[in-house]
Amino acid sequence: MALLVSYVSGPLLVEAHGSDVSGGWWNGWTLPLIRWELNMALPKKGSRRIVVDGVAYRWRVRRRPTYDQGMSWSPLIYAVEHTEAAGTTLIVRTDRPHPGNWMSELTSPALPSSVAAAIQTARAKGWAPEAPGSPFLLDEVEVTVPVPFGTSIPESVLESLRAGSDQ
Numbered sequence: 620m621a622l623l624v625s626y627v628s629g630p631l632l633v634e635a636h637g638s639d640v641s642g643g644w645w646n647g648w649t650l651p652l653i654r655w656e657l658n659m660a661l662p663k664k665g666s667r668r669i670v671v672d673g674v675a676y677r678w679r680v681r682r683r684p685t686y687d688q689g690m691s692w693s694p695l696i697y698a699v700e701h702t703e704a705a706g707t708t709l710i711v712r713t714d715r716p717h718p719g720n721w722m723s724e725l726t727s728p729a730l731p732s733s734v735a736a737a738i739q740t741a742r743a744k745g746w747a748p749e750a751p752g753s754p755f756l757l758d759e760v761e762v763t764v765p766v767p768f769g770t771s772i773p774e775s776v777l778e779s780l781r782a783g784s785d786q
Contacts (some may be wrong), residue, residue: 661700661708668702669731671738675702676748678734681717688717691724694760699738701748708754709746711737 666679678699687693695717699709711734716724737757746755 660705661698667731669734669738671735672742674748676700676738677702678729680729682719684717684719684721689719689721691716691720691722695726695729697729697734698754699734699741699748704749705751706749707747707752709738709741709748709757710754711741711757712760714760 661677661679663677665682666677669676669678676699678697680695680697681688685693688695695713695715697711697713699711700706711729713729713733716722716726718726718728720726737759741755741757744757746757
């Protein structure tokens with residue numbers, strides 16, 4: 620069981636890995652404290668402006684990687700929010716390491732084109748940046764299933780995987 624806390628220049632992303640989240644040093648934390656931390660706005664300094672479908676947003680990647688990102692244990696994460704309305708923040712978890720990782724892992728930066736695509740995907744999945752609420756997590760990490768060499772995957776399984784990725 621591990622508790623991962625990542626600070627992404629404003630929003631605080633809390634992830635619990637494992638089946639049992641009870642007990643441990645975090646047992647005394649209260650949910651309102653975490654909710655307060657989650658609803659922080661992005662700082663304007665260091666954020667970039669992007670316009671997608673006529674709507675202006677700000678997005679920001681943490682300049683220095685966290686320890687887990689530096690060790691390439693957790694991926695690059697960036698945050699997006701509406702420019703005018705302080706509402707729900709979009710947290711995008713990519714499938715690549717942070718460009719500032721210390722392990723010399725090959726990576727690519729978060730480009731405005733990929734940020735625009737993530738915003739459009741999140742809007743299609745129900746992200747409402749003008750409305751207040753908890754951060755909306757968009758996970759770009761692709762789930763891969765190892766298949767032994769020479770094994771064919773039935774078409775019905777492929778169709779169900781494709782249908783699951785569209786949701």
